[in-house]
Amino acid sequence: MKTKNHSEVSAFVFQGFSNFQEHQITLFVVFLALYILTLAGNVIIVTIIRIDHHLHTPMYFFLSILSTSETFYSLVIIPRMLSSLVGLSQSISFIGCATQMFFFLGFAITNCLLLAVMGYDRYVAICNPLRYSVIMNWRVCTLMVSSVGITGFSLSLVQAVAIFRLPFCDPLIEHFFCDVRPILDLACASTFINDILTLIISLLAISAPATFLLITYILIISTILHIASAEGQRKAFATCASHLTVVIIHYGCASIAYFKPKSENTKDQDQLISVTYTVITPLLNPVVYSLRNKEVKDALSRALRRKSLS
Template sequence: MKRANHTEVREFLFQGFSNIQEHQLTLFVVFLTLYTLTLAGNVIIVTIIRVDHHLHTPMYFFLSVLSTSETFYSLVIIPRMLSSLVGLGHSISLEGCGTQLFFFLGFAITNCLLLAIMGFDRYVAICNPLRYSIIMNWRNCAMLASFVCATGFSLSLVQAVAIFRLAFCDSLIKHFFCDVRPVLDLACAAPAINDILTLIISLLAITAPAAFLFISYVLIISTILKIASAEGRKKTFATCASHLTVVIVHYGCASIAYFKPKSENTQDQDQLISVTYTVITPLLNPVVYSLRNKEVQDALRRVMGRKSLS
């Protein structure tokens, strides 16, 4: 019977946060506030980096690319989630679900790879400062940014095509957006190749960049410890502190979400983890780089000062 009916599944329904129905309005207000802060923070960072020539450096170029990617990343998921919380947008077409999953994964993988590139930038700046301007010239920076974006969306395309070639026997997505595991759970039969492909992409998008960052920061810290003065060590490490904070939270959430055994999955846990990396993590980037980064703070003061004078 399932085999006969699977072609009729052309639309999915999101279960969303139905298990806490009485708190839907509260969640809407909280998530809308966080989303507004995320958009405002990322727009401010991109604008400040663009207009202040002191921030026209490779590190801030990659930060502006990351902020732009984070903005679109949250745009793919949160508006639809907010509409479902107020009783709208509970359904999504098969094509719409595939599109959402493709863009969500594309921006998510791009963000992971961008953080690794930013770690490499800090490694070159601290461990090989004399060659920094040669290695991290603008041509190389543009090529690296293009490469991570192309890689992110190529891997996303492979994953999305592999999933949406399957036949679906159920239409209820036990989640608030089209993520990999919740959609795969609706398939009549998911071949082992899908699980293998998901694992390979997770290793390429999470484990490989995380390992690269770990090695980079081991070398960075060993170089910092060789600096004679305590003030010099503190100042040098301060240039990495914001990036390291974002890296730990970002890769930590992604690892829990995609490497947790299926047997340990519960809907409440999955939703809590998903809220962390879809709502809170995008906000972390502008907050950390605004509150903990002196150069960004100084640039903001300069820009605001010019506006006040004009």
């Protein structure tokens, strides 16, 4: 196998959406609109939670952290993708690509783990309500958020360092950002160890929290079904509905992206899947929690009334 020093590739060139040359302006407008909605939605959620004392609870503390993380997650990818679509910047330096992958994976893994933490919060609230304030005190909540952030970026660092130590022979990335598989496809050397590492990190970041959430929701549903009143059951289900919706979509997209066989889809199909979890998924958080969560809607209504009165 031909080998070269990876320093010979000092920059990469994105080839994402190259098969859609005639539609790139349309894609730019659509993705820009979705990005603005994502930013606006997440900023509104974080602001409402911060200013409304009714939402100063662990559940909404975790939601504000998730919204903040989703904002930075989309910021790492979408602005550069938009510039590529209009031909402003289709290249990225070697260090820039490594940095983008590090932050993308860091926020992605953190989001997966945060959803698991939010599931545990719902479990304690429904299955052990009398001790909720003791178990989920602010010190514990802060420790949980810190732990998932450190874990997420530690795993991301390991993955990025392992990948960018490889020698690369081709600078053309058939993708719109520095994702794991498109970069590994450019390597001259064997990627067997990296493939194993990617699988292990995917199991830790996706399968493990998803399994934890499955067990958690089995216990939650079992507890809810033992509630005597129908109204009590309805309220309990309502507190979990928004989170469960986001969980199903989030882990579903991540599983399709990182557990499917390498050759199962074409490059265009891979990019479509990537668009789903980089552009669409970050928008789901504010949309779902705004439309399905009565407390958030009530808080937003109160804030608008205060604004109109002032």
